[in-house]
Amino acid sequence: MSFFPIRQVTARVTGNDPVGEATFRLILSATDFPPTAAPGQFVMLRTSAGADPMLRRAFSLHDRQEGSLEILYKVVGRGTAWMAQRRTGDAIDLIGPLGQGFAIAPTLRTALLVAGGMGIAPFRFLIRSLRAAGVDMLLFYGARTERDLLELAEMEAAGVSLLLATEDGSRGERGRITELFQQHFRKVEPSEAFKIFACGPHEMLYEVGRIARGQAIACEVSLESHMACGLGTCMGCVIATEDGYQRVCREGPVFSAQRLLLDEISLAQD
Amino acid sequence: MNVSKSAPELSVEIAGIRMKNPVLTASGTFGYGEEMAQIYDLSQLGALTVKGLSLRPQTGNRPPRICETPAGMLNSIGLQNIGVEAFVRDKLPFLRRIDTRVLANIYGHSAEEYAAVAGILDGADGVDGIELNISCPNVKKGGMAFGTDRAETGRVVRLARKATGLPLIVKLSPNVTDITEIARAAEGEGADALSLINTLLGMAVDIDRKKPRLSRGVGGLSGPAIRPVALRMVYQVSRVTELPVIGMGGIVCAEDAIAFLLVGASAVSVGTANFVDPLCPLEMITGIEAYLKEHGHTRVQELVGALEMEQV
Ligand SMILES: Cc1cc2nc3c(=O)[nH]c(=O)nc-3n(C[C@H](O)[C@H](O)[C@H](O)COP(=O)(O)OP(=O)(O)OC[C@H]3O[C@@H](n4cnc5c(N)ncnc54)[C@H](O)[C@@H]3O)c2cc1C
Ligand SMILES: Cc1cc2nc3c(=O)[nH]c(=O)nc-3n(C[C@H](O)[C@H](O)[C@H](O)COP(=O)(O)O)c2cc1C
Ligand code: FES
Numbered sequence: 001m002s003f004f005p006i007r008q009v010t011a012r013v014t015g016n017d018p019v020g021e022a023t024f025r026l027i028l029s030a031t032d033f034p035p036t037a038a039p040g041q042f043v044m045l046r047t048s049a050g051a052d053p054m055l056r057r058a059f060s061l062h063d064r065q066e067g068s069l070e071i072l073y074k075v076v077g078r079g080t081a082w083m084a085q086r087r088t089g090d091a092i093d094l095i096g097p098l099g100q101g102f103a104i105a106p107t108l109r110t111a112l113l114v115a116g117g118m119g120i121a122p123f124r125f126l127i128r129s130l131r132a133a134g135v136d137m138l139l140f141y142g143a144r145t146e147r148d149l150l151e152l153a154e155m156e157a158a159g160v161s162l163l164l165a166t167e168d169g170s171r172g173e174r175g176r177i178t179e180l181f182q183q184h185f186r187k188v189e190p191s192e193a194f195k196i197f198a199c200g201p202h203e204m205l206y207e208v209g210r211i212a213r214g215q216a217i218a219c220e221v222s223l224e225s226h227m228a229c230g231l232g233t234c235m236g237c238v239i240a241t242e243d244g245y246q247r248v249c250r251e252g253p254v255f256s257a258q259r260l261l262l263d264e265i266s267l268a269q270d
Numbered sequence: 271m272n273v274s275k276s277a278p279e280l281s282v283e284i285a286g287i288r289m290k291n292p293v294l295t296a297s298g299t300f301g302y303g304e305e306m307a308q309i310y311d312l313s314q315l316g317a318l319t320v321k322g323l324s325l326r327p328q329t330g331n332r333p334p335r336i337c338e339t340p341a342g343m344l345n346s347i348g349l350q351n352i353g354v355e356a357f358v359r360d361k362l363p364f365l366r367r368i369d370t371r372v373l374a375n376i377y378g379h380s381a382e383e384y385a386a387v388a389g390i391l392d393g394a395d396g397v398d399g400i401e402l403n404i405s406c407p408n409v410k411k412g413g414m415a416f417g418t419d420r421a422e423t424g425r426v427v428r429l430a431r432k433a434t435g436l437p438l439i440v441k442l443s444p445n446v447t448d449i450t451e452i453a454r455a456a457e458g459e460g461a462d463a464l465s466l467i468n469t470l471l472g473m474a475v476d477i478d479r480k481k482p483r484l485s486r487g488v489g490g491l492s493g494p495a496i497r498p499v500a501l502r503m504v505y506q507v508s509r510v511t512e513l514p515v516i517g518m519g520g521i522v523c524a525e526d527a528i529a530f531l532l533v534g535a536s537a538v539s540v541g542t543a544n545f546v547d548p549l550c551p552l553e554m555i556t557g558i559e560a561y562l563k564e565h566g567h568t569r570v571q572e573l574v575g576a577l578e579m580e581q582v
Contacts (some may be wrong), residue, residue, distance in 0.1 A: 006308045008548060051341040051494045051522070054546055095309075095548065228343060229337050229545040231309075233301035235321070235347045236336035245330055245350060250305070270568070 005034045007097060007230070013090045014068065016083075021147045023118075024084055025062065025088035026071040028033075028092060030134040037064045039102030039125035040222055040254040044073070044230035046093040047079035057083075058249070060122035060199075061097065072121040072150070098230055099253050102126055102197055102220055104133055111184070113160070114208050116177055116200025118165060120150055122222055127158050129256040140184075142177025142200075146170040178207045179268050198222070208239065211258030221259040223248050278562035279569040280555065282316070283523045284514045284536050285437035285462035289316035292558070293527065293551050293568055294542035296518050297322055297375035297401060297441075298347065300362040305370065309548050312358070314555065317371035318535060322403050323391075324376070325383050327353035337474050337483040342520070343542060344472050344485045349377060349406060353394050353509030354387045357475050358394045365397035373439065377403040378426075381416070385429035392434040400436050402426065402461075405443030406490070417468075418444035420455040427459035439516065442466040442507070444496075449503050450510045458510050465516035465539065471484060475526035493542040494520040501533055508534025509577060522550060522556020531558075531573040 015027035044056035056077040062072040062248040086092060102122075111130050115123055130137055137158075142165040143149050149164060149171055156162060164172025165180045173180050177200075187193060196219040198208045212219030220225060222249050225237040225248035232250035239248050240261040246252065280291040297319040300306055312318060326566060330350025337344050352360070354376070364497040365372050374397045378384035384402060391397050404417035404426055416422045427440055440456040442449055444467040453464055469490025474483040482488075500519020508515045517535030521527055530538045540551045 005304075008309060045567060051546075053338060054341060054493060054542075055338050055343060056546065071338070144388075226334055227335055228345070229299070231301075231548070232305040233299060233321075233544075234336070234345070234545060235350045236345060238333055238335065238350070240332075245333075246417075 005036065006098065007032060007034055007226075008093065011069070011092050011094055012207075013086045013092060015088065016086050019072070023148070023150065023247050024073055024075070026073065027063060027068060028071070028094070029068050031115070032093070033069060035062070035066070037061055037069070037097035038101035039129050040122050041097040041099050042225055042230075042253060043094045043096030044098060044156070044227070045083070047082045051253050053079050053082075054096065055228055056230060058181045058224070058230055060135065060253075061125050062121050063125045070124075072118070072124075075085070076120050084130075095230065099249055100251065102222075102254050104135070105192065105195075106133075106191040108133065108135050108195055110136045110195075111138070112194075112196045112229040113137060113201070114177065114181055114196065114198040114204070115139065115141045116204040117143050117148060117157060119198070119200030119204070119222070121201055124151065124154070124158060127160055130243045131158055140165075140177050140181045141181070142166065142204075144168065147164060149197075151174060181208065185211060186216060188215060190218075195219065196212050205257075206260075206262050209260060209262050212257050213262070220254050221257050221260070222254045223252050225249075226251075272505060278543035278559060278567055280559060280562075282537050282570060284516065287317070287371055287437050287485065289537065290553050291316040291536035292531065292562060293492045293555050294373070294516065294539040294580060295319060295544060295551060296408070296539040297373075297403065298345075299541040299544045300355065303365055303366065303372075304335070304361070306548065307364075307368070307546070310552065314566065315370045317373055317398070319373040319375050319401055319539065320361070320365075321351050322349045322375045322377050323351055323357050323387060323408065324349060325354060325379060327351065327356065332485045335489075337473070337489070339474055341497060342491055342495030344474055344484055344489035344491055345469070346484045346489035348486070354390050357423055358390065358488065362394060362396040371398040372396055373399045373401050375401040375403050375441070377406060381422075381426045381429045384426050385433040388430040388436075388438075389433040392436055394483055395506055397436060399439055399462075400430070400434060401439040401441050401465060402430055403441050403468070405441050414560055417441075418446050418505045420451050423452050423455045424459045425460055427456050430458065431460040432462055435463045438462040439465050441468055442503075443468050443502055444499060445471050445520075450506055450515050453507045453511050453513075457513050463514045463536075464511065465502050466507060467496070467519045470496050492520070494522060496520045497526060502531060504530055504535050505577070521554075522546070524561060527554050527558060527574075528561055531570070532577045534575040536571075536574050577579040
């Protein structure tokens, strides 16, 4: 595990446009943001000038370019509502890059990506990195309805094969993405050339994790948790793993499914 | 150079520990310092306090452990920590390299366990003082149970005092009827300083799920929401004790810090604000210095207890 510099920076909004139902893409110019940022890492964004809301909010890096970064977010409460009101030129205080991102081994040849809902957020950055590494990509992407399936054309253009599902059947298969995933995920031989990357609701991740584990396939999942610091100092964001409670903000948010306790929600008490 | 224009003296001495300024960081909001050191140079701080240490590693409470509340947050971490021995072995070497004071916050399930932890730290190079956490609301056994009872407080402090020659700071709980009683009990058994307040016991409910927002139901409230209570308690305690007081509870800026000094604190500690604005302790130091200059003070001590009260 290696840790790169973390910076608190004042970024400038250069774009904040709707891309779907209550969903926006925030583009920030931040020249002093460390260039070491990796796909799967996140930032802690201040979403008020004062104490209400007080704590910072966590967002995956949707993408990272020279001198700028992007966040794909859905308005679900006060902090994200504040974000949706930001206009070009406004300042946003953020800390990052934080946590451990996805691991792309040089031996990797084929990647299965699984996204549920806003779980698509970190994948643009990941797809760009996988493509640069010459990895073939197949994306299983599920959402409630067609309007919530984001950036499909862009991903296809990046050479990703798409398999879609919506709960209302408005696009792709009707049902959950895990069902579609299970249907296609037949006998795959465990190999260093093959890996699953997943991000989305916890139930989905744990199911994907169990399937992968059942066949001994390498699988990384990106988790969420309520966070106070995002830095690793408060111990507030932990998740149960084979090595005890670990910090989603520090040892995660990307964890190997092999190390998570997929059938238990917590560890034994002292 | 005109004397009044020279930089005011910011250093303070608490429990025999000389600190370069009166701004500390609070236990449980600063880890063991490593993460924050990635953001700024910690040698700028007066002191830092590490996460509560126990005799053996602790798993902590099951999640969810935190939840935001108006101008504050609730936590029920349950003192997850690596244990005092791993701290000495794995974390102290890093802390020794930083030119600041290190306070080790400790707790136990019994008075004897407090003493055992204090004893292990006694010989540890790099620890400048021990803060006895007798006020944690988030563990079943130990913690707050000691800090809400005069006799228990006295016993824990007495045993810890015997176990270590290091400066001993006793951290008080606000979850009591009369905090001055507990303060006096700690003083009577040989505490060198007092720190307050720890978090206030609180609760939040998710009405959709009809469940508490924290797994344990209750947790400790911190942040600006508790500042007036903290200020009042620091004021009350500093009037009944000779001991220096480290004030904390909702401090986010220099103005807050100065208010704590005026009511009697000799130094202040920053907790929850580290999460919101990691650099705020540094701004506080500059802000206090500017205030001293502006008000014609030459030393930060001149502010301690300088509150002007109408006589009643
Ligand atoms: C590592 C990480 C990466 C994330 N990346 C993204 C992203 O790229 N895009 C995105 O839209 N969202 C992302 N989230 C979730 C995002 O942090 C929350 O949606 C946001 O904090 C909600 O803030 P709010 O003030 O608008 O909502 P609040 O008013 O605080 O809460 C509204 C609802 O959101 C839920 N919520 C609040 N905080 C979180 C949280 N930390 N995780 C999950 N649910 C939460 C609450 O339980 C509540 O139901 C990420 C979370 C984490 C931990
Ligand atoms: C997440 C969290 C963890 C804490 N852990 C400890 C601890 O281990 N030991 C302790 O004495 N106090 C602990 N505290 C209490 C703080 O040190 C401080 O006394 C309290 O939060 C009030 O200050 P604040 O409002 O500035 O945060 C913790 C507080 C928080 C928010
Ligand atoms: S959010 Fe504080 S340790 Fe992870």
